[in-house]
Amino acid sequence: MTKQNMVISDAKSGLTMAAIAVAMSESTLFQSKPKNGYFTRKKLLKFLETNGNGAKINALLDSMRASSPTRRPSDAQDQNSWIINQPSALTKFDEITSASKGKQIVVFLDYDGTLSPIVEDPDRAFMTNEMRDAVRDVAKFFPTAIVSGRCRAKVHNFVKLDELYYAGSHGMDIKGPSKGQKGNQTVLCQPARDFLPMIDEVYKSLLEKIKYIPGAKVENNKFCLSVHFRCVEEQKWGELADQVKSVIKNYQKLRLTQGRKVLEIRPTIKWDKGNALEFLLESLGYADSDDVLPVYIGDDRTDEDAFKVLRKRGQGVGILVTKAPKETNASYSLQEPYEASTITARYAVLKAFSGVEEVVPTKALLT
Numbered sequence: 001m002t003k004q005n006m007v008i009s010d011a012k013s014g015l016t017m018a019a020i021a022v023a024m025s026e027s028t029l030f031q032s033k034p035k036n037g038y039f040t041r042k043k044l045l046k047f048l049e050t051n052g053n054g055a056k057i058n059a060l061l062d063s064m065r066a067s068s069p070t071r072r073p074s075d076a077q078d079q080n081s082w083i084i085n086q087p088s089a090l091t092k093f094d095e096i097t098s099a100s101k102g103k104q105i106v107v108f109l110d111y112d113g114t115l116s117p118i119v120e121d122p123d124r125a126f127m128t129n130e131m132r133d134a135v136r137d138v139a140k141f142f143p144t145a146i147v148s149g150r151c152r153a154k155v156h157n158f159v160k161l162d163e164l165y166y167a168g169s170h171g172m173d174i175k176g177p178s179k180g181q182k183g184n185q186t187v188l189c190q191p192a193r194d195f196l197p198m199i200d201e202v203y204k205s206l207l208e209k210i211k212y213i214p215g216a217k218v219e220n221n222k223f224c225l226s227v228h229f230r231c232v233e234e235q236k237w238g239e240l241a242d243q244v245k246s247v248i249k250n251y252q253k254l255r256l257t258q259g260r261k262v263l264e265i266r267p268t269i270k271w272d273k274g275n276a277l278e279f280l281l282e283s284l285g286y287a288d289s290d291d292v293l294p295v296y297i298g299d300d301r302t303d304e305d306a307f308k309v310l311r312k313r314g315q316g317v318g319i320l321v322t323k324a325p326k327e328t329n330a331s332y333s334l335q336e337p338y339e340a341s342t343i344t345a346r347y348a349v350l351k352a353f354s355g356v357e358e359v360v361p362t363k364a365l366l367t
């Protein structure tokens, strides 16, 4: 395990690294500062073993506090190492295009924070027409999928392009091409189907529990739930965290993760955006192929699961959209807020891959 992928999260606890780091530096076991900004895996595991649930309880609020996407690099050295490790995908496009020679590019796009700007009201996170045109154009040349934490129908409604593949609920609801029958049919992949009644039940409980907290909002993403705290005063975050924990403590088969000013409640099954990426590649006929170059663009912690898969495959291009340096498994970065000119430029370069024929959308996707 490399330093890079160690610091994102730890599957054993489900805690974010920011929360673990805060808790570890407060622990009597680890008074000293981590070397080069990293704790060793050995220390990390020891900490988790010795602290167990106590650490988790305090860590949730700490983690909510640490989740601001506007954090700035602490010093120039951080900024420089970021530019070296995750250079701009636009300035390095020659490098990216040369890796794609003779390969089929498949494009994966996250929605919130990647195609649409982050806004206060999740129901009003619209993408611009310019962005839609760029995505439509990219999809003419390369199989293109949207991979989002949102409910599949909702994200489809935002994007409004029928010729794409959609993976909603963090990849737990995929409408994709059917294996071995490229261009003819679509398949549904819903590995968390059994959780639907439980998710509905928890949704109703959460609506009741958080209705007294001004600005809090729960969003039903079908196979998972989002509890938004972007519009909640910081003094109330602890109360919100307590309410959420009081509901999910009764559901051992659900887990809590975190995104951008949002707590996500998800089934404990091992299925994430990385699995969705692999499923879609397999469905397109590229399971073990060396002839494919997946390009995944995302901004969130959940997108790290897909970046990790690309690293594991030793194949593809992970691009993190962010203004500030972050620990990531992506290889390149793009700045946010995402400017229309950036995607247009990216599209123009993608289009410049020579000899690419237009992708014919499957009939089933058009009906």
Ligand SMILES: O=P(O)(O)OC[C@H]1O[C@H](O[C@H]2O[C@H](CO)[C@@H](O)[C@H](O)[C@H]2O)[C@H](O)[C@@H](O)[C@@H]1O
Residues within 6 Å of the ligand: 110, 111, 112, 113, 117, 118, 119, 120, 121, 122, 125, 147, 148, 149, 150, 219, 221, 226, 228, 230, 259, 260, 261, 262, 264, 300, 302
């Ligand atoms: O995987 P994504 O497509 O990035 O979806 C992740 C979550 O995105 C949305 O929440 C985020 O964007 C909102 C609108 O800009 C913002 O208000 C919120 O603070 C962000 O966390 C969406 O509402 C969630 O359901 C998704 O899980």
